[in-house]
Amino acid sequence: MAIIDTFLKLMVERDAERLVLYSDRPPFLVRGGETLELSMPALGEEMIQRISQEMMGPQGNPEGTHNAADGTDFGYRVRPGAPESSIEVHVLGSAPRDAPVAEDELTRAVAGFTHGAVAPEAVGIPAEVSFPNSPDPELMDLLEQALR
Numbered sequence: 676m677a678i679i680d681t682f683l684k685l686m687v688e689r690d691a692e693r694l695v696l697y698s699d700r701p702p703f704l705v706r707g708g709e710t711l712e713l714s715m716p717a718l719g720e721e722m723i724q725r726i727s728q729e730m731m732g733p734q735g736n737p738e739g740t741h742n743a744a745d746g747t748d749f750g751y752r753v754r755p756g757a758p759e760s761s762i763e764v765h766v767l768g769s770a771p772r773d774a775p776v777a778e779d780e781l782t783r784a785v786a787g788f789t790h791g792a793v794a795p796e797a798v799g800i801p802a803e804v805s806f807p808n809s810p811d812p813e814l815m816d817l818l819e820q821a822l823r
Contacts (some may be wrong), residue, residue: 677729678722680744681818683764685713687747694764698723700758715821722814723760727753730762740767 682702686694689711691704698720704711718726730741730751737753741764752759 677744678818679726679741679764681727681815682726683741683747683749684745684767685818685821686764692766692812694762695725696723696762696764698759698761700759704765713821715817718814720760724755724760727755727762730764791817 682694682696685703689704689706691706691711693705694702695705696702696718698718700717701715702713702718704713720735731737731739731753737755741749741751743749748767749764750767751762751764754763
């Protein structure tokens with residue numbers, strides 16, 4: 676099972692419209708305009724890149740549709756960056772790909788979550804970055820704890 680599928684399962688269970696992952700910050704959900712912090716450690720840049728690769732697949736599309744393990748489709752947008760990258764996943768129908776979430780909305784959500792921090796500016800992840808196909812057991816344990 677892909678790492679992102681664990682997050683998507685949690686997103687559905689919590690009835691959230693959006694999942695937002697920033698490197699070096701704990702993940703959070705957005706439900707009804709409210710930011711819901713996930714009780715888990717921050718994800719490192721390497722992990723965000725790994726999850727990005729899972730979602731983008733071999734085509735490397737930074738925006739598109741991801742088919743979860745349970746067959747559910749989610750829209751996504753990957754924003755490569757330095758020092759931080761981000762991944763935004765949404766329930767299809769809540770934010771169509773041709774009408775992405777406003778930068779101000781994400782900035783407010785991140786600022787609210789990080790108690791005043793400013794959202795990162797996007798730059799680029801090298802296309803040649805590759806990651807192993809098997810999930811990190813330590814991360815899987817953390818994700819299982821977050822689900823509980």
